[in-house]
Amino acid sequence: MEWTREQRYRKYKDWDAQTLLDLQAQAATSPYQMHYHIHPLSGLLNDPNGFSYYNGEYHLFCQSYPFGPVHGVKSWIHFASPDLVHWHYLGPAIDPDSDLDNAGAYSGSAMEHNGKLLLMYTGNHRDEDWTRIPYQVIAEMDENNHITKPDKAAILPPDHVSEHFRDPQLFKHNGKYYVLLGAQDAKTKSGHIDIYESDDLETWHENGYLDLGKDEMGYMIECPNLVFVDNYPVLIFCPQGLDKSIADYQNIYPNMYWIGKDINLSKAQFTPLQDHPANLDDGFDVYATQAFNAPDGNAYAISWVGLPDCTYPTDKENWANCYSQVKRLEIKDGVLYQHPVDAIKNLRHNEKQLNNEKIISQKAGKQYELKLHLAAGQAGKLHLASNEDLSASLVVDFNTAQDAKLTIDRASSGPAVNPDYGATRTIELNANQDLDLDIFVDGSLCEIFINDGRHVATLRFFAPSSNQKIAFDKDTKYTGRLWSMNSIL
């Protein structure tokens, strides 16, 4: 179905409630739906927003378009959790109902301030000629989750940026307030992270584009985040159109991270530790990851599992995309590690011990965690969501011998997903070493943590519901455990 601009920007009040209830049912009953990851209640879910800790709970907001799998007029919806695993839905949060955001309440971030949670977002304003003005707006939420929007924007677009100026990250650092913004330079059409500074959250001064050295960052940077991990400044961002000679990637747009030795926000200087940015995720479908430094001392990240300008099989069911689980970040040996949070263990039940079995399960269900320790010096294929003879499955092809690598192949798992960008992803491994895999499957979502989070590969796959076998293609030396995972949503 083609959506006209009129349809996509129709006001929510001009849709009828039965249609919304039916769309909610269609999303809820889909065989591809996930139940322990955040997913759309109806329509489209995209960027995670406002990931934060406030009033004794973790908060997460989501870009949402409730009426179809398209980028219609966006709003923020709200979830909260005591433990980053058990999320509960708290309803619409920022509606596109003011002049500042008449064509959508776009992405942003959250920060606690004076007992309130400040929600900074991009108000996507369109004027009568459909010309876009991106307003950076600071709303505030109180302890009862009531949100108040301001009458005017905190930051207006400067002359030197194009209409692509969005995704504010608001945070406090060394006693000052900063906002990082994804920006496209109006003249050069190049992508940047623009920095604003304030003493009082009222008056904002532009410090300019963050100096990222000689590497050009494509034509636009979306969703810039600065987070401190084990005292290193880490940039997490989406450089659209990044030249693959700078950092290779296979998805339509990359989600990169870049560890720094130092960052000087006032001078807009970043001193990299790594020569170049690197892929945050080695799978097929991660974008727009948002991270923040929590009061417990950890840095946590959550990713949109979905990509701009791509389609997915559930579009036909009128819903699209989901989120990754929350990942705790760590830096070891100069690279980023991502770990499941401890509380996800509380979802486990029906533990099955594994020890070299060729067939792990004939009917694993659609929600499980599979933790494997594969011995060095072998090669083989692990089939997930497989039919009986292993001819249709999600294949994890591993080699722990000399030519060590891991290849994830979703070609035979079900309907093709964005085939222009390939059906395999390969991760190079160290030769002749044991391999740890921690695999989470939830409906049509698969997350593979490799070697204790040294790599994470996240992907969607759309297997028939009857394909629930998990098996190796041949005898394999390994130990492991398999758990069913409880539903939370």
Added chain:
Amino acid sequence: MEWTREQRYRKYKDWDAQTLLDLQAQAATSPYQMHYHIHPLSGLLNDPNGFSYYNGEYHLFCQSYPFGPVHGVKSWIHFASPDLVHWHYLGPAIDPDSDLDNAGAYSGSAMEHNGKLLLMYTGNHRDEDWTRIPYQVIAEMDENNHITKPDKAAILPPDHVSEHFRDPQLFKHNGKYYVLLGAQDAKTKSGHIDIYESDDLETWHENGYLDLGKDEMGYMIECPNLVFVDNYPVLIFCPQGLDKSIADYQNIYPNMYWIGKDINLSKAQFTPLQDHPANLDDGFDVYATQAFNAPDGNAYAISWVGLPDCTYPTDKENWANCYSQVKRLEIKDGVLYQHPVDAIKNLRHNEKQLNNEKIISQKAGKQYELKLHLAAGQAGKLHLASNEDLSASLVVDFNTAQDAKLTIDRASSGPAVNPDYGATRTIELNANQDLDLDIFVDGSLCEIFINDGRHVATLRFFAPSSNQKIAFDKDTKYTGRLWSMNSIL
């Protein structure tokens, strides 16, 4: 706000989607909302329906009116769970969209048959003169949760009943199919359980009113259930207008259980073990409990926490009512015991050991389980959801000495709730015995399991959010444990 008939029976498609999103948000963000019990996503929740096990999961349907805290045109919505604790929402199930149910898809039950889940419900038909015809309809749901409704009713109202003929319980027993129906006799205006029998689910024969002996069961029986508990037939039902000399109760309408020695459905004969029915719950707010025999050998029950013709403080927030947790039924010494299911332990976290402390917690949060073992021979008050000086709280007044009893007093817990029916409930206990309490609090819901489920007292209370202290009024001999409880919804 007064609701006109036109408003209450407005079709769902004639409401706008923004209104529904806002109502969903209002319910989700209420400080009184519960997060580990089933609650309305918006509007009114009433009777549990179709509680069953099918296709590897437990299923539960709910009477729902999404647009306000009133009994408007009802539909069924659908939840499923692997463990009776972690429920996930599966959307609208039976919409009031056919001629058979044009004024509401009313209560009913579910039974697996030939790989489908049969959903039998009362189609509330209103003709042009607003005269009601209650049709008993059997829809069927497949493994993908798709529901097909029939063109005609399975059972039409017989001439001898009034328009009050509803709440079919469909089940198989000794090779035949039966339906129990709540019925009001047209002539005598007395309440009955009417029995239908079938060999093939197509042709139904009326066996007549179940003979319950000399006791009159008021003017109408709602929500009749027959469930077998430890081989005893147990009737669970709501005899509206029951004479209090038969069985005393304090709520506007009672929810009773009656253990039998035997039941002969073909002959419509019930041989009671107990002389009279007894209150299923000793609290303030339980009604319309639905129970079923699960394949694991247990009988499970879930209750509507809400009462007909009553109001609650959340009416002002446009949502009303919730469900109890699922209770496993047992018969010991000729009476019914109700137990939490084992899986609810998976929601516990942050355990605190207790040993005679006067103050159990200064800030317990709004979701907790408090398990106490109180020594015999003492009396005192336990204050839940209390302010600092214990002057405003939900009071559990206990006496484990000679005059042993437990009184729950919600008078000072917050705004009055249906004060015409009293603010206290008292349970007589055996003198000079230790007392076990297992107390579950979730927002504005409290469930107290007394002496290992010998009694359960369920109630709503509407304390200010700041009142989170738990304390005894004086030194008390006890041991216990306190846990925070995770959210599931």
